[in-house]
Amino acid sequence: MGILIDRNSKIVIQGITGREASMVAKHMLKYGTPILAGVTPGKKGEEVHGIPVYDTLKQACAQHELNTAIIYVPPAFVLDAVLETLANDIKLMVVITENIPQHDVMKLLRASDQAGARVIGPNTTGAINPKERVKLGAIGGDNVERCFVPGCVGVISRSGGMTSETSYMVKMAGLGVSTAVGIGGDSLIGSPPKDLLALFEKDPETKAVVTFSEPGTAFEEDTAQFVLDGGFTKPLISYVAGKFTENMPEGTIFGHAGAIIEGGKGRPSTKVKLLRQAGVHVVDRYDDIVTTLRGLNLGAA
Amino acid sequence: MGRLLENHSKQLLANSQVPVPRFLVAGSVQEAIEKAEALGGEVVLKALVPVGKRGKAGAIKFAANPPAAGEAAQQLLGTVVRHYPVERLLVEEKLAIDHELFVSIALDKPARAIAILASSAGGIDVEEMSAKYPERMKILRVDPFQGLADFQAKELWADLGLGGAALRQATDILVKLYKVFVQYDCTILEINPLAITKEAKVVAAAALMAVDDCAMYRHPELSEFVQLGSDRAWRPMTALEKQVVQVNEADPYRGTARYTEMDGGDIGFMCGGGGGSLMMFDTLLSYGGKPANYTEFGGNPPERKVFGLVKAILSKPGVKGFILSANISNNTQVDVVAAGVVGALRAQGIDPRRFPVLVRFSGVNDTAARTIFGEAGVEYYGEEISMSMAGKKMMEKMAKAYPGGHESQAAHGA
Numbered sequence: 145m146g147i148l149i150d151r152n153s154k155i156v157i158q159g160i161t162g163r164e165a166s167m168v169a170k171h172m173l174k175y176g177t178p179i180l181a182g183v184t185p186g187k188k189g190e191e192v193h194g195i196p197v198y199d200t201l202k203q204a205c206a207q208h209e210l211n212t213a214i215i216y217v218p219p220a221f222v223l224d225a226v227l228e229t230l231a232n233d234i235k236l237m238v239v240i241t242e243n244i245p246q247h248d249v250m251k252l253l254r255a256s257d258q259a260g261a262r263v264i265g266p267n268t269t270g271a272i273n274p275k276e277r278v279k280l281g282a283i284g285g286d287n288v289e290r291c292f293v294p295g296c297v298g299v300i301s302r303s304g305g306m307t308s309e310t311s312y313m314v315k316m317a318g319l320g321v322s323t324a325v326g327i328g329g330d331s332l333i334g335s336p337p338k339d340l341l342a343l344f345e346k347d348p349e350t351k352a353v354v355t356f357s358e359p360g361t362a363f364e365e366d367t368a369q370f371v372l373d374g375g376f377t378k379p380l381i382s383y384v385a386g387k388f389t390e391n392m393p394e395g396t397i398f399g400h401a402g403a404i405i406e407g408g409k410g411r412p413s414t415k416v417k418l419l420r421q422a423g424v425h426v427v428d429r430y431d432d433i434v435t436t437l438r439g440l441n442l443g444a445a
Numbered sequence: 446m447g448r449l450l451e452n453h454s455k456q457l458l459a460n461s462q463v464p465v466p467r468f469l470v471a472g473s474v475q476e477a478i479e480k481a482e483a484l485g486g487e488v489v490l491k492a493l494v495p496v497g498k499r500g501k502a503g504a505i506k507f508a509a510n511p512p513a514a515g516e517a518a519q520q521l522l523g524t525v526v527r528h529y530p531v532e533r534l535l536v537e538e539k540l541a542i543d544h545e546l547f548v549s550i551a552l553d554k555p556a557r558a559i560a561i562l563a564s565s566a567g568g569i570d571v572e573e574m575s576a577k578y579p580e581r582m583k584i585l586r587v588d589p590f591q592g593l594a595d596f597q598a599k600e601l602w603a604d605l606g607l608g609g610a611a612l613r614q615a616t617d618i619l620v621k622l623y624k625v626f627v628q629y630d631c632t633i634l635e636i637n638p639l640a641i642t643k644e645a646k647v648v649a650a651a652a653l654m655a656v657d658d659c660a661m662y663r664h665p666e667l668s669e670f671v672q673l674g675s676d677r678a679w680r681p682m683t684a685l686e687k688q689v690v691q692v693n694e695a696d697p698y699r700g701t702a703r704y705t706e707m708d709g710g711d712i713g714f715m716c717g718g719g720g721g722s723l724m725m726f727d728t729l730l731s732y733g734g735k736p737a738n739y740t741e742f743g744g745n746p747p748e749r750k751v752f753g754l755v756k757a758i759l760s761k762p763g764v765k766g767f768i769l770s771a772n773i774s775n776n777t778q779v780d781v782v783a784a785g786v787v788g789a790l791r792a793q794g795i796d797p798r799r800f801p802v803l804v805r806f807s808g809v810n811d812t813a814a815r816t817i818f819g820e821a822g823v824e825y826y827g828e829e830i831s832m833s834m835a836g837k838k839m840m841e842k843m844a845k846a847y848p849g850g851h852e853s854q855a856a857h858g859a
């Protein structure tokens with residue numbers, strides 16, 4: 145179990161012949177991830193680490209049963225790649241690419257919503273299910289076990305790097321991860337935390353969730369409301385980074401493009417307050433994730 | 446998002462046949478007088494700075510004749526408006542306004558739509574408008590695939606009570622504004638006021654426009670209007686910030702290096718990733734540290750990018766220590782980063798045995814990294830300590846290296 149991905153994932157990588165994408169494909173394969181096909185226009189007939197490459201997704205779908213797409217193409221081509229994915233009836237996509245024009249992201253998310261498809265990202269390091277040994281994207285690199293061991297804790301992070309670090313904190317607590325998802329560092333993303341919490345709520349393997357949050361957006365405010373409304377009933381631990389940004393002039397980006405306080409909205413202190421009011425375990429210091437998890441007595445990994 | 450100066454946004458609007466007041470730009474008192482004369486005498490002078498609500502900041506002045514324009518220019522030039530020095534002024538004809546409307550186009554992210562907010566009560570700011578006249582505001586959400594139909598624009602204004610020639614003109618203008626918004630990948634396009642003049646002409650009297658940095662590759666014509674990276678500063682970019690933008694753009698597709706200079710501070714701060722850097726900055730502050738800058742890097746940058754970044758961090762006057770603390774890397778090669786860091790320390794003539802340097806960074810190729818840092822005399826940790834712990838240890842190092850005190854420690858004691 146876990147959410148989103150498992151041994152039934154049948155994966156295609158769009159843009160597989162790129163430098164980063166082919167390296168990531170290698171690491172994914174080594175971990176055991178079932179990658180069936182890749183797509184790069186004009187590269188049909190080539191192979192990347194034994195994975196067949198096609199010119200179009202339509203060709204790939206004619207040869208393979210596919211249900212999950214990783215989009216690794218440059219910013220200018222992402223919108224088209226997503227429309228191609230939707231046209232081929234693939235309902236789960238991870239958009240890795242950063243710095244996509246916002247107008248394009250808005251369109252691709254709207255099209256995905258209308259098609260009933262789920263998008264993770266953009267600007268994400270991916271997602272991983274350690275028990276099933278499936279990972280989408282660079283997450284965990286080539287030494288996955290360093291941070292990700294199987295277990296009962298879900299991880300949701302707006303930061304790619306901190307998805308791994310937070311999973312390492314879970315490991316330090318003597319526990320492991322059911323599924324970890326980097327949701328992307330932008331304010332325009334396909335799957336905000338509350339959407340994933342809804343999935344974790346239904347996953348019998350997940351006993352608690354840890355989230356890593358940042359300034360900007362209303363994701364945490366929405367999460368607090370979702371918890372209050374009874375949408376997520378398991379223990380939830382949250383760390384909200386970037387408290388210092390409240391003392392800086394508004395409208396300045398620190399870190400991710402989504403980490404920006406505008407018009408008084410997106411303040412970490414507001415997020416912390418609302419999450420606490422909803423009964424979420426908000427930790428003041430990042431390392432406290434470890435002690436708080438231990439205190440939940442979830443049992444061994 | 447890169448905010449355009451008003452002369453640039455108005456030029457773009459004029460190019461798209463949106464009526465704007467006749468305007469010129471002045472950089473001195475004498476020029477302001479001349480431009481006012483050229484425009485017929487009575488003018489408005491506005492500070493050309495990329496910030497909103499200039500009226501409230503006192504950065505807009507009216508002048509009845511050219512000598513008065515000179516006086517207004519005298520008052521405006523050389524002032525600082527929300528951290529931006531006023532070096533040039535927009536001088537434009539004063540419209541005889543009968544009524545003021547408001548229209549703003551922006552991305553409604555949760556709705557995955559382009560939102561048009563229009564009001565028949567313009568000339569005041571949105572907060573005041575929504576508080577005082579909520580019934581005079583309408584929002585229209587447009588499907589970006591469908592675009593805005595003329596009739597929708599017409600309905601919007603008609604619902605707000607417009608009729609006659611004003612309705613036809615405002616409709617035409619809104620359709621054109623929407624096209625500009627899409628054409629230039631705007632993140633905001635606000636016209637406040639959209640003026641109806643005494644001659645019954647509808648004119649975009651004031652324009653606020655920002656474009657998406659990420660879309661600049663398809664708008665080379667805007668490159669001279671928009672300073673890349675300016676959305677990561679709250680004032681004009683400093684020399685060091687511009688230097689790092691250059692370092693970053695030299696290898697645009699390999700890794701990211703960002704640098705924001707803080708006021709004061711004595712610890713050179715470098716962190717991997719957006720989230721980790723926010724967490725580390727909070728952590729250092731909590732232990733009494735005063736970072737001299739905010740820096741994040743990631744995406745497996747080449748050595749020369751790391752070198753250029755660290756060199757910039759270390760070259761800010763007053764920097765007396767350096768910390769690199771990053772999460773366990775997914776794809777960034779730690780040994781490549783190590784080579785860049787050590788190279789920059791050497792280039793700056795820094796001996797890590799005397800100048801506090803601490804690194805916490807494990808991940809891809811970290812065995813080699815440990816050797817590189819070790820040989821250079823840098824205190825190095827992998828995941829055996831947490832990122833927070835690295836912050837704490839850095840502060841201990843600072844206290845030890847500067848027993849007489851340093852800025853960070855003093856701040857802590859205060």
